[in-house]
Amino acid sequence: MVSILKKIFLLSALFGTHLGICQNIPHLQKKGNKTQLIVNQNPFLIRGGELGNSSATSMESMEPIWSRLTDMNLNTVLTPVYWELIEPEEGKFDFNLVDDLILRARKENLKLVFLWFGSWKNSMSSHTPAWVKRNQKKYPRVKDDKNKSHEILTPFSENNLQADLNAFKKLMAHIKDFDQKEQTVIMIQVENEIGMLPTARDYHSLANEAFQKPVPNELIKYLEKNKEKLVPEFLEIWKKNGFKTKGNWEEIFGKGLHTDEIFMAWYFSKFTNQVAKAGKDVYPIPMFVNAALNAPEKKPGQYPSAGPLPHLMDVWKAAGNAIDFLSPDFYNPSFKQWNDLFTRQGNPLFIPEHKFDETAPFKGLYAIGHYEAIGFSPFSIESVADAKKEPLGKIYNLIEQLTPTIENYKGQGKMDGVLLDKENNTQIIKIGDYEFTFKHDYTLNWSDGAKAEIWPMSSAIIIEIAKDEFYVSGSGIVVTFKPLKENLNAGILKTDQGIFENEKWKTIRHFNGDQTHQGRHLRIAVGDYEIQKIKLYTYE
Incomplete structure (x- = not known):
């Protein structure tokens, strides 16, 4: 009896310690029927801006930018972390740029959301290190239906997964050691606008082999358990083919581009969840993925197929829970329509990227008011002539003043x-x-x-x-x-x-x-x- 009680005590202490650590780092929590981001143990509403893709490649390029950010009343900067720069040689890591960004952000009283430009950035593998790009045999790429290789790492390769996973794990360990006390880095975007081009699915031999195998039981169990909750467009595909639960991808979902996309979504999500989980095992701050939105007249492969889009939400969720939410990138005028789709099933809304046009400030305020979003962030935030005159700064000033009230009444229907x-x-x-x-x-x-x-x-x-x-x-x-x-x-x-x-x-x-x-x-x-x-x- 004493031995059993001792074990219970030790487990309780361990669980309590782990819970305490999680509560003392950036995390998400429910408030009524909405979700809050908690930073330094207080609700945090992101008044964000995302830097252009190359602006944060050196501190020299960043020097003239910082004052523009604070002049527009930002409290958070979204900035890439580039795999090719932190691991220029396999197994040799350089985090100097990461540290410099964190230190300068602290000086400017800004928080950071790091965008992991790892295996995929806008579908392509443009930010992978040279030692990955040059070794196609070890780190294979996708192939289209004509057997042509493209500069996109295939998610079906274990070598590709382990290389990305290892680098991301090292990054998260470094952030934990360097920043856990200060909590300058508050969230991580894992990869960027994942998706398959120019065909709906990968035709690499590894992909072809997986396509003929039975649909993973993990996905089937999710479908059966959540049958009444699936998003309608995905439910309709499964229903049309008879709600089958045994067979390969085409046997379960039918033949067509829709099945190619579902297949790829599973493997993209599985890959990304494994990367995110490896990072969270080290330092479990919130992690999300972002999607390039598809146009109604475009077919999978004409847009980045299989990304974390609303009609594939269930596939992305079924593949793992290390990803906390899916986010839209907006270069599409249908703002309300897409946000309605992304907020289904209780998915929290965070808009990490919106075209920095004259509509952006007003859409940001609307997202925070109507959808009770975690935050908003125009893209290429540094591309302004006079930051002090920007309407975004004036809207962000209002949001800053109202943030305690917004967070106090969040999720209450008020x-x-x-x-x-x-x-x-x-x-x-x-x-x-x-x-x-x-x-x-x-x-x-x-x-x-x-x-x-x-x-x-x-x-x-x-x-x-x-x-x-x-x-x-x-x-x-x-x-x-x-x-x-x-x-x-x-x-x-x-x-x-x-x-x-x-x-x-x-x-x-x-x-x-x-x-x-x-x-x-x-x-x-x-x-x-x-x-x-x-x-x-x-x-x-």
Whole structure:
């Protein structure tokens, strides 16, 4: 009996110690029905920017960039870590650039999300070391259906896996030793925009052999267990072929490009999960993968086939749980549509890459308000002429002020966001006891620019902080309201414009006159970036 109790005590102590370590490093946790990123034991909302692919290849190239980042109110920089630079010779590692980036980020009070440019970057294997590229026999590449090799490492090779896995494990061990106390590095993206080109699947002999083998039991078990939860487009493929559970890939899913893509998705995900797990075994901070989005008219192979896309979400999840979530990279205007797809099955939303255009700041605010995203990050963030004048910095300033409130009410059904333009100029939200109608500022006839052919994008976030009381923040919006309860009217008791100082609200101006159209609406004009606090009341 004493021996058994001793074992229980030791296991409990070990588990408790491990749990304590996990809680004291960056990690994800549930808050209501959403997910928070926790850094230094506090919720952290990423106001990010991703560097261009070559900007962080030396500290000299980075020197003029740091001030632009802080001038735009970023708190996080997404930057590549290049396999070819950290392991220029097999087994010989150089982490000087990694250390320099971490030290300078600390100096600028910035966090880092490292993007592991390992086996794949935008499908290709462009950042693998020379000793990998030159030894095709040991580190084989994919082949297309004409038996032509491409500069893409095949995921079917154990040598390819072990080389990548070993380098990533060394990187994570170094980050742990160098940064665990400070927590400058808060997440890792494993690989970059994985996908198969120019055919839907790999035709290397190793791949052909795997294609004829039975579908792995691990995937079949996942399908059976989660049959009622599978994303509809994937469920339909399995259903169309009779929900079979025994056979090879074509026997289970039928013949066609869709099966080629499912097959590749399994092996890409299996490979990437093994790499991520090896890194997490050393230092288990959050890890994610990102996807290049496919266009509806394109077929697998015309876009990077088998990447971590929404219609393949179940395949990626079935292959392992070392990857915490899937993320979209946006060079596609269908922002709401894709985010709706990526947030199925409780997948947390983080947007690591968005084209740095005039819409990006407003989409970022909307993602944080409506989807309660972990964060947002435009690409090539350093490519600005005057960082202090960028709308992104003004939106990020609002988000920075509101972050404690956002994180406090996350996952509670008390927050939402709107995204408006000329074609979609009205959005209705029900929150608390009210229905809010948000319209683009230019819907007001007297607004400057109302007759313009193209309206600038606008957005806002609304948070219920008490009964009848809300923060509304953003740019270019007009808000009216009515009670959800019939036979009642709504009026404004008080509207204040203000700021947060040391996380406490400070009123700058009290409205209720012309600024609210004599109590008819709340307005933040195009070109203005404000937080307003509104208290409503009802009357018969």
